[in-house]
Amino acid sequence: xxxxxxxxxxxxxxxxxxxxxxxxxxxxxxxxxxxxxxxxxxxxxxxxxxxxxxxxxxxxxxxxxxxxxxxxxxxxxxxxxxxxxxxxxxxxxxxxxxxxxxxxxxxxxxxxxxxxxxxxxxxxxxxxxxxxxxxxxxxxxxxxxxxxxxxxxxxxxxxxxxxxxxxxxxxxxxxxxxxxxxxxxxxxxxxxxxxxxxxxxxxxxx
Numbered sequence: 098x099x100x101x102x103x104x105x106x107x108x109x110x111x112x113x114x115x116x117x118x119x120x121x122x123x124x125x126x127x128x129x130x131x132x133x134x135x136x137x138x139x140x141x142x143x144x145x146x147x148x149x150x151x152x153x154x155x156x157x158x159x160x161x162x163x164x165x166x167x168x169x170x171x172x173x174x175x176x177x178x179x180x181x182x183x184x185x186x187x188x189x190x191x192x193x194x195x196x197x198x199x200x201x202x203x204x205x206x207x208x209x210x211x212x213x214x215x216x217x218x219x220x221x222x223x224x225x226x227x228x229x230x231x232x233x234x235x236x237x238x239x240x241x242x243x244x245x246x247x248x249x250x251x252x253x254x255x256x257x258x259x260x261x262x263x264x265x266x267x268x269x270x271x272x273x274x275x276x277x278x279x280x281x282x283x284x285x286x287x288x289x290x291x292x293x294x295x296x297x298x299x300x301x302x303x
Contacts, residue, residue, distance in 0.1 A: 116140035165206035193296035200266035244300035
C-alpha cells in the first residue's frame with residue numbers, strides 16, 4: 098500500500114490509537130466498538146492513513162490493548178515480592194486480591210479482549226506468543242514453588258484463575274446483586290473474598 102502523505106511515523110500511530118481508545122471510552126458499553134471514520138476524524142488523519150497502519154478494524158482494536166498489557170506487566174513486577182515472603186498462603190491470597198482489583202479497574206479492556214477473542218476464536222497469536230506464554234512461564238515458575246505444584250499444574254491453575262477473575266470482574270451490578278445478594282462496592286468485596294478463597298483452595302489442595 099502506498100504510504101499516505103499524512104502517515105508520518107510513530108507519532109501518527111500513537112495519535113490514531115489514542116483516538117480509538119477515546120472512542121471506545123465514549124462508546125456504548127455493550128458495543129465495545131469504534132467507527133474507523135470517527136477515529137480518523139478525531140485523530141486528524143485520512144482513512145487511508147488508518148488503513149496504512151491498521152489493515153483491519155480488529156488490528157486497530159488490538160493495538161488499543163497495548164496500554165492494558167503494559168499496566169498488567171507492571172502489576173506482575175509489583176507482585177513478584179509476594180512470592181518470596183515466608184507465608185506462602187498469604188502471598189497467594191494477596192496476589193489474587195490484587196489481580197481481581199486490577200481486573201475490575203480494567204473492565205473496559207477486558208470486554209474488548211473478550212470480544213476480540215470471540216471473533217478470532219483464540220487469543221491473538223502475537224499476544225499468545227509474546228505476552229501470555231512468557232507471563233505463564235514467569236507465574237508458573239514463581240507461584241508453583243509456593244504451592245508445591247508442578248509446572249504444568251501451576252500453568253493450568255493460573256489459567257483457571259485468570260478465567261474466573263475475568264468473568265467475575267465483568268459482572269454488572271445487577272448480576273452482582275442477583276448472585277451475591279448485594280451490588281456495588283459491597284458486592285465487589287464479597288467477590289474479592291471469594292476469589293481469594295478459591296485461589297487458596299486451588300493452590301493448596303491438600
